[in-house]
Structure formats: structure tokens, C-alpha cells
Amino acid sequence: MARMTARRALSAVPVLIAVTFGVFAVAAASPFDPVKAYAGTAGLTASQENLDQLRANLGVDQPLVTRWWDWLTSAVQGDLGDSTVMRMPVADVIGERLGWSLLLATCAFLVAILLGTALGVLAARRPGGALDRCVSSAAYTLEAAPAFWLGLLAIWFFALELDILPAGGLTDAASDTVTFGQVATHLVLPAAVLGISQLPWFFLYVRQGVTDALDEDPVRGARARGLRERTVLLGHALRSGMLPMLTLIGSRVPELITGALLVETVFSWPGIAAATVQAATSVDFSLLAALTVLATAAVLLGNLLSDLLYGLADPRVGFDG
Amino acid sequence: MRARSVRGGVALALATVLSITAAACSNPGSSDKGSASADSAVVGIAYEPDSLSPLLGYGKDGNSKIFDGLLALDGNMELKPALATALPDVADDGLTYTYKLRQGVKFSDGEPFGAKDVVFTYRTILDKKTNNPSRTELDAVKDVEAVGDDTVVFTLAYPYAPFARRTVLPIAPEHVAGRQDVNSGSFTTRPIGTGPYVLTKWSKGEKLSFRANPGYWGGAPKVKRFTMAIIKDDDVRATRLRSGDLDGAILPPNLAEGFEGGSGLSTYTAKTYDYRTVTLPTHNKVAGDRAVRRALDIAVDREAMVDAILNGAGKPAYGPVPTDSEWFAEGTERAHDLDAAKKFLDEAGWKPGKDGVRTKDGVRAAFPLWYLTGDKLRQEHALAYASDARKAGIDITTEAGTWEVIQPRMKQDAVLAGGGSPADPDFDQYTLLKSDLAGDGFNNMARYDNKAVDAAVEAGRRSGDPAARKAAYDTVQRELAKDPGYTFLTHIDHVYVVGSRFGALTTQVEPHDHGLASGPWWNVEKWTPEGADK
Numbered sequence: 001m002a003r004m005t006a007r008r009a010l011s012a013v014p015v016l017i018a019v020t021f022g023v024f025a026v027a028a029a030s031p032f033d034p035v036k037a038y039a040g041t042a043g044l045t046a047s048q049e050n051l052d053q054l055r056a057n058l059g060v061d062q063p064l065v066t067r068w069w070d071w072l073t074s075a076v077q078g079d080l081g082d083s084t085v086m087r088m089p090v091a092d093v094i095g096e097r098l099g100w101s102l103l104l105a106t107c108a109f110l111v112a113i114l115l116g117t118a119l120g121v122l123a124a125r126r127p128g129g130a131l132d133r134c135v136s137s138a139a140y141t142l143e144a145a146p147a148f149w150l151g152l153l154a155i156w157f158f159a160l161e162l163d164i165l166p167a168g169g170l171t172d173a174a175s176d177t178v179t180f181g182q183v184a185t186h187l188v189l190p191a192a193v194l195g196i197s198q199l200p201w202f203f204l205y206v207r208q209g210v211t212d213a214l215d216e217d218p219v220r221g222a223r224a225r226g227l228r229e230r231t232v233l234l235g236h237a238l239r240s241g242m243l244p245m246l247t248l249i250g251s252r253v254p255e256l257i258t259g260a261l262l263v264e265t266v267f268s269w270p271g272i273a274a275a276t277v278q279a280a281t282s283v284d285f286s287l288l289a290a291l292t293v294l295a296t297a298a299v300l301l302g303n304l305l306s307d308l309l310y311g312l313a314d315p316r317v318g319f320d321g
Numbered sequence: 322m323r324a325r326s327v328r329g330g331v332a333l334a335l336a337t338v339l340s341i342t343a344a345a346c347s348n349p350g351s352s353d354k355g356s357a358s359a360d361s362a363v364v365g366i367a368y369e370p371d372s373l374s375p376l377l378g379y380g381k382d383g384n385s386k387i388f389d390g391l392l393a394l395d396g397n398m399e400l401k402p403a404l405a406t407a408l409p410d411v412a413d414d415g416l417t418y419t420y421k422l423r424q425g426v427k428f429s430d431g432e433p434f435g436a437k438d439v440v441f442t443y444r445t446i447l448d449k450k451t452n453n454p455s456r457t458e459l460d461a462v463k464d465v466e467a468v469g470d471d472t473v474v475f476t477l478a479y480p481y482a483p484f485a486r487r488t489v490l491p492i493a494p495e496h497v498a499g500r501q502d503v504n505s506g507s508f509t510t511r512p513i514g515t516g517p518y519v520l521t522k523w524s525k526g527e528k529l530s531f532r533a534n535p536g537y538w539g540g541a542p543k544v545k546r547f548t549m550a551i552i553k554d555d556d557v558r559a560t561r562l563r564s565g566d567l568d569g570a571i572l573p574p575n576l577a578e579g580f581e582g583g584s585g586l587s588t589y590t591a592k593t594y595d596y597r598t599v600t601l602p603t604h605n606k607v608a609g610d611r612a613v614r615r616a617l618d619i620a621v622d623r624e625a626m627v628d629a630i631l632n633g634a635g636k637p638a639y640g641p642v643p644t645d646s647e648w649f650a651e652g653t654e655r656a657h658d659l660d661a662a663k664k665f666l667d668e669a670g671w672k673p674g675k676d677g678v679r680t681k682d683g684v685r686a687a688f689p690l691w692y693l694t695g696d697k698l699r700q701e702h703a704l705a706y707a708s709d710a711r712k713a714g715i716d717i718t719t720e721a722g723t724w725e726v727i728q729p730r731m732k733q734d735a736v737l738a739g740g741g742s743p744a745d746p747d748f749d750q751y752t753l754l755k756s757d758l759a760g761d762g763f764n765n766m767a768r769y770d771n772k773a774v775d776a777a778v779e780a781g782r783r784s785g786d787p788a789a790r791k792a793a794y795d796t797v798q799r800e801l802a803k804d805p806g807y808t809f810l811t812h813i814d815h816v817y818v819v820g821s822r823f824g825a826l827t828t829q830v831e832p833h834d835h836g837l838a839s840g841p842w843w844n845v846e847k848w849t850p851e852g853a854d855k
Contacts, residue, residue, distance in 0.1 A: 031725045039454035040371055041834055042378050044724075044740070045752055047457045048762040057452050057504070082505035086525060087372040089505060096525075155557070159564050167561050169527055173363040173550045177522075268552060270527040278526075 111195025120206025209241030250306025388491030415480030569819030612669030
């Protein structure tokens with residue numbers, strides 16, 4: 001297990017380096033101009049001399065490989081550079097925002113996993129029953145519903161019609177301090193929307209896995225031995241039915257990141273996803289590269305996590321190598 | 322079951338994760354009720370500043386809340402003293418501007434403000450190492466010097482009549498901003514100024530929170546807490562205004578309409594210099610022909626655009642100066658007259674072809690018109706313009722693109738452009754019309770070349786005599802009527818909805834950029850909300 005983790009970590013290094021180069025290459029090839037993005041509306045009245053000076057100051061007149069190498073060497077030494085779009089060091093941007101994104105994503109993930117598993121097990125108990133049919137058709141509908149649409153719907157219903165939850169932001173708009181209570185109430189809608197948009201996959205996997213497991217010999221054996229239905233369901237069927245879901249946890253990470261992108265935007269959540277969009281459209285090389293490294297690392301970690309969980313849950317699988 | 326699970330899941334997740342993340346960010350001991358109290362105001366705006374450092378261009382047109390300029394603009398856009406005690410003394414040759422500074426003013430960190438801060442601010446902006454995209458606006462400045470601690474003298478490279486209107490730009494403290502990287506230091510996001518409000522928090526992409534500066538030299542504001550929530554989406558902004566989350570917001574006219582007659586909210590329509598225009602590049606064989614330009618100028622139905630595109634919130638534009646401005650040249654309005662437009666084209670030899678599109682010497686009267694992708698207002702203007710042109714026999718194809726796509730084509734192709742600065746006619750017209758700025762960045766996009774206009778905009782900037790300046794800009798507008806290098810379409814009103822409890826509010830005449838410094842909250846420090854301490 002430790003060896004697998006170490007080997008994965010080692011192989012992640014070239015992947016991450018390649019990804020950063022890819023980001024620089026794609027950004028350089030993109031039709032967007034970092035100088036225009038930096039200058040914003042002021043660029044529309046600036047003289048060419050002013051714009052050329054900006055280009056030199058921002059270092060974007062350097063060739064692609066030089067820029068990438070400069071970034072990489074200073075990043076290795078702990079200096080992630082300055083974000084041109086945020087006008088502050090990249091490390092500060094990430095430090096300020098990553099926590100809020102993690103909070104949102106973790107809550108959403110927990111909602112999706114816990115609710116998905118519970119509903120999946122209940123549905124699998126009586127396949128074709130009323131609950132199964134209701135939840136399954138709801139799940140298929142949800143799969144097709146974009147997260148931002150769910151978000152707008154939630155704002156309309158809970159913030160506008162019922163007026164019980166705030167419509168956006170990290171805290172009330174009038175407040176300038178961050179308190180536990182405020183964040184908790186403001187987190188409910190975005191986390192629920194993001195979680196529910198991920199829920200169908202977990203639900204459908206668990207439902208299928210548990211249904212299949214209930215037909216397998218060990219479960220039938222357990223039933224024959226007269227074990228309680230509850231023990232059979234949770235102890236036997238769920239355990240083997242969970243296996244495909246563990247893989248799913250890892251593979252949903254990228255989806256969670258893109259989902260968070262839309263949800264953070266709809267709910268004005270000050271997370272890292274909104275910064276990613278800005279970095280990309282403004283060709284903010286330093287910030288974009290750092291965020292891509294983070295996202296790639298998250299995906300690699302997600303895969304590692306699901307493999308580890310799978311190995312733990314089913315000793316027959318073991319750890320590669 | 323389902324609801325309980327959600328709540329249970331959220332509560333569990335909160336308990337585990339929030340304790341870790343929030344601990345680092347929260348401010349223990351604060352007792353925030355969060356609800357809007359009488360002396361707080363929350364407004365929704367659509368744009369977020371990139372930086373709050375005046376050294377990088379923030380607040381350059383005045384009105385920055387955190388900072389003060391040497392001068393400021395009042396509700397009638399007249400200059401008034403701010404950090405200076407009076408309007409500047411201008412030497413007879415127009416080359417030296419002397420400002421006496423207000424004494425006893427302190428920055429919000431308690432340090433005194435002085436002449437060294439003024440010199441530092443201007444010298445840093447003029448420094449090429451500073452990433453200030455608006456530096457060109459201070460081109461006229463040759464040098465700035467402190468004389469003692471209470472006097473600052475600007476020396477100009479050439480006489481520049483509107484220079485005093487540039488000195489509304491905010492003054493940064495040397496003792497803070499001078500000790501860090503100008504381009505990315507903490508001052509860019511956590512500014513310190515002399516203004517009526519102190520920034521307490523900037524949560525990027527979410528909001529800017531301000532607290533009244535109790536020691537403000539102009540008197541402590543009655544609105545103690547002021548928040549600008551950044552909500553890019555128009556519909557979400559309207560929704561949050563309706564839900565009571567916001568006390569006010571800028572809205573597109575069609576969404577603002579829904580609030581009219583609503584209880585507790587008032588609608589304000591700000592007059593602007595914000596124009597939409599079509600560039601007619603001189604290097605295009607069709608658009609460069611004076612007959613075509615004149616025909617297009619009267620073939621467009623500006624009134625219809627105001628009614629259909631702007632819901633009536635705007636007015637027809639015949640040049641960069643709006644028709645209700647004191648700088649407007651009476652008699653330069655052009656009525657919509659399709660028959661006259663056709664006559665112009667007939668006389669110039671543009672004969673209708675088989676498909677209804679005119680040709681002359683084998684050249685088809687057709688050219689592309691670009692507009693910025695995603696800008697619905699510009700798109701609608703472009704489509705209306707093309708449709709009006711088609712009726713006169715000119716085939717304009719509209720195309721959408723980003724500035725990266727549009728800029729290389731500006732020499733040949735028409736662009737649906739926007740702009741406008743109310744502070745002084747020079748700010749707009751010099752860069753828009755001067756022939757030697759043709760194709761310099763985004764200056765003079767149409768590469769307009771007219772000797773009489775060149776002479777007039779030059780005279781307008783150099784003369785210190787208001788009557789001579791008025792005559793110069795009248796000449797510009799008359800020349801633009803005879804040789805329209807641009808088809809000006811509309812001036813756009815900016816519409817705001819704000820809670821009535823703040824009393825009757827005013828708006829300034831607004832520039833092309835809007836939402837942050839302008840709006841009814843341009844003078845929020847003077848508001849007296851109902852129920853606030855008098």
C-alpha cells in the first residue's frame with residue numbers, strides 16, 4: 001500500500017511538469033492577449049507605446065519555453081509568481097480561495113455519497129418498488145440537469161419564494177466579517193446543489209451494485225443462514241455493492257471541479273473555481289499553471305484514493321506491485 | 322427522510338471541515354447580525370476593479386471612496402477642491418499648475434498626508450515600470466515637484482487646458498505604497514487612503530466592504546457601512562435586489578422596468594456620455610467614401626434604436642457630445658431621411674445593382690461590421706445599423722469577435738465601438754479623431770483624417786479660454802456632420818434601482834465605464850438614511 005502510494009507520487013512528477021508546459025503552450029497559442037486582458041477597458045484608450053511597455057513589464061514578450069522555464073524554476077523554489085489578473089502573488093490568491101472551495105466541494109461530496117448510498121440501498125431492497133421508481137427516474141432527470149440550472153432553480157425557490165436561505169455569497173452582503181453561522185447558512189444551497197448534481201451517479205452505482213450483490217451466492221447463503229435482513233443488506237450486500245462506487249469516488253473528482261466552477265459562479269462563492277475562469281480568459285500564465293497543477297494533483301489523488309479504498313474494501317484486489 | 326439526510330450531511334460536513342477552514346478566516350468576537358441596519362447600504366454592481374491601487378489606474382476619473390484626489394467633481398461635473406484647498410493657480414502660458422494642499426488631513430492609518438504623497442503618486446504612475454494602462458492620460462506632465470510640505474507644482478510639456486480635470490486621480494500614501502512592489506504588493510488589494518470610507522474587506526468576485534472613516538476631513542459619513550456586491554449576471558442581481566439582499570443595483574432598462582412602482586424602491590436614470598458608434602475606416606473603399614458616410618449618417622433611424630434597443634433609456638447621438646450637454650453644437654442634429662441618403666449615393670455614382678446592393682466602378686457597396694462577442698447591446702445596435710443600411714442599398718454583414726480578433730481588422734473593417742468621458746471634451750475627442758493617432762492602439766480606430774478637425778481638437782486642448790474651447794468643439798461637431806468618420810448611434814442612460822429609505826438621490830453625468838464609481842452612490846458619504854443618527 002505504501003509502495004503503491006510512493007510509486008504513484010513519483011510518477012506524478014513528470015505528469016505535473018508536462019501539464020504545466022501544456023498550459024503555457026495552450027495559453028500562448030490561444031488568441032487571447034494577456035496585455036489586453038491586463039489593461040481591461042483602459043487598454044481601449046491606451047497608446048501603443050503604453051501597451052508595448054506593459055508587454056515588456058509583464059514579461060509576456062518572452063518566448064514560450066523561456067517563460068515556462070522561468071516559472072517552473074521559481075515555482076520549485078516556492079515562488080509561484082504574481083497573478084496579473086488578481087494583481088497579487090499567486091500563493092496569496094490560492095491561500096485566500098482554496099479553503100472555501102475545499103469546504104464547498106467536501107460538503108457537496110459528503111451530501112452526494114451519504115445520500116446516494118442511503119437511497120441506493122433503500123432502492124435496491126425492493127427493485128421496481130415505489131421508492132426505487134421515484135428515485136431512479138429523479139436520478140436520470142438530475143443526470144441531465146446542468147448544475148447552474150439547478151442553482152438558479154434553488155435560488156428562485158429557497159431564496160425568493162420561501163425566503164429561508166440566502167441567495168449567494170459567503171456571508172450576508174452587508175457583513176464584512178466571516179462568522180461560522182453566516183458561512184453555514186450560506187453554504188447550504190451551493191453545497192446541496194453541487195452535491196445533488198453529483199448524487200445520481202452514486203445512487204445509480206450503489207443501487208446496481210447492491211441489487212447485483214443481493215443475487216450473489218454469499219448473500220443468498222447469509223440469508224439461508226437466517227441472518228437478519230439488516231445485517232445481510234448492510235454487512236454483505238452493501239460491502240460488495242460499494243466496490244464500484246469506490247472507483248467512482250476518484251473519477252468524480254474532475255466532475256466535481258467543473259461542477260464547482262458553475263456553482264461557485266451562480267452563488268458568488270469566493271472559491272478557486274471562479275479564479276480559474278478568470279485566469280484562463282485573461283491568459284494569466286502564473287495563476288493558470290499553478291491552478292492546473294492543483295487540479296491535476298486532485299485528479300491523481302482521487303484515483304489513488306479510490307484504488308486504496310478498493311484495495312481496503314476488497315482484499316482480493318490488493319495493491320498493484 | 323431526504324431533507325433530514327441533507328441537513329444531517331451538511332451538518333456533519335460542517336462540523337468537520339468548517340472548523341478547520343473557518344478558524345483561519347473568521348474574526349472572533351465580532352457580533353454580526355448580518356441584517357441590513359439603518360446605517361448600512363449594500364449595492365449590486367456588475368464590474369469589479371482589477372486593483373484598488375490608484376498607481377495602477379484605480380479611480381483615475383475621481384470618486385474612489387477610499388481615496389481623494391487633489392480635486393473632485395461635483396454633481397454638475399464642476400471641479401471643486403478636495404485635497405487641495407482651492408482650484409489650481411494656472412500660469413499665463415498654461416504650463417504651470419500650482420496646488421495648495423489641505424493641512425491636517427490624515428490617511429486612515431493615522432499618518433499625515435503631505436506634498437510628498439502627491440509627488441510620489443504622480444511620479445510612480447509616470448514611471449514606465451509601473452503597469453498602469455492609463456498612463457497616456459498624463460502625457461502632458463513633464464514634472465511634478467513639492468515646494469515645502471503644502472504646495473505641489475506641475476510643469477507641463479505643452480499647454481493642456483483640461484489638465485486640472487486629470488488631477489481628480491487618487492493620492493496614494495508614500496509610506497505604504499512606496500515600500501512594496503507597485504504592481505503586485507498588498508497595497509493593490511488592501512489600500513489605505515484619505516477618503517470617506519475605509520476598505521475592510523475585499524473578497525474578490527464577491528464584494529467590497531467599506532466602513533465609514535470617522536476621521537474623514539469632509540465629515541464622517543452617516544452611512545456607516547457600505548458594501549458593493551459584485552454580481553455579474555443581470556438576472557441574479559435583479560433577483561437579489563428583489564429578495565432584499567441588496568439595497569440598490571445597476572440594472573439593464575428592461576429589468577429595471579419590473580421594479581417601477583414597487584414599494585420601497587426608487588428608479589434613477591443617469592444621463593451619460595456613453596455612446597455607441599460605428600467606425601467607418603478611411604482605408605475601406607466603401608466606408609471611406611464621404612458620400613457613403615453621409616448617406617449612412619442619415620439612413621440610420623436613431624430614434625427607433627433608442628425605443629427598441631434601449632427601451633427609451635437613452636437618446637440619439639450625432640457625435641461624441643450628447644445633445645443635452647453644454648458642449649453640444651446646436652443644429653448638428655441629423656434627421657432620419659432615407660430618400661436623401663439614396664440621393665447622396667445616386668449623385669456619387671453608387672448605382673443599385675440587381676440584388677439591390679449598390680456598386681461603383683466595380684466596387685460593391687459592402688463591408689463587415691464587427692461587434693464584441695457576448696455584448697448584447699452592441700449586437701443589437703450592429704444588427705439595427707446593418708438593416709437600416711440595407712434599405713439604402715449598402716450591404717453590411719455583422720460579425721462577432723473578441724478584441725483580439727477585431728483589432729487586426731480595424732484598419733479595413735467597421736467596428737461597433739463604445740466610449741465617452743463627460744469630464745472634458747478633450748478626453749474623448751482628441752484620441753478619437755486626431756489624424757496622427759490613427760491606428761495607435763485603440764486610438765482613432767477609424768483612422769479619421771480631417772485637417773479642420775485636427776486643428777480644432779488641438780486648439781481645444783491648448784486654449785485656456787472657455788469661449789475659444791467651445792468654438793473649437795463646435796467646429797469639430799460641424800465637421801463631423803459634413804464628413805462623418807463614425808456613425809454615432811445612441812447615448813445610453815444607465816439605470817439604477819435604490820431603496821427609497823435613503824431619500825432622494827442624485828446621479829452624476831456618467832462616463833462609458835460605470836457601476837463602481839458612478840451610480841446614485843457617487844456621493845454615498847452624503848446620504849442621510851431614515852433612522853440613522855443625525
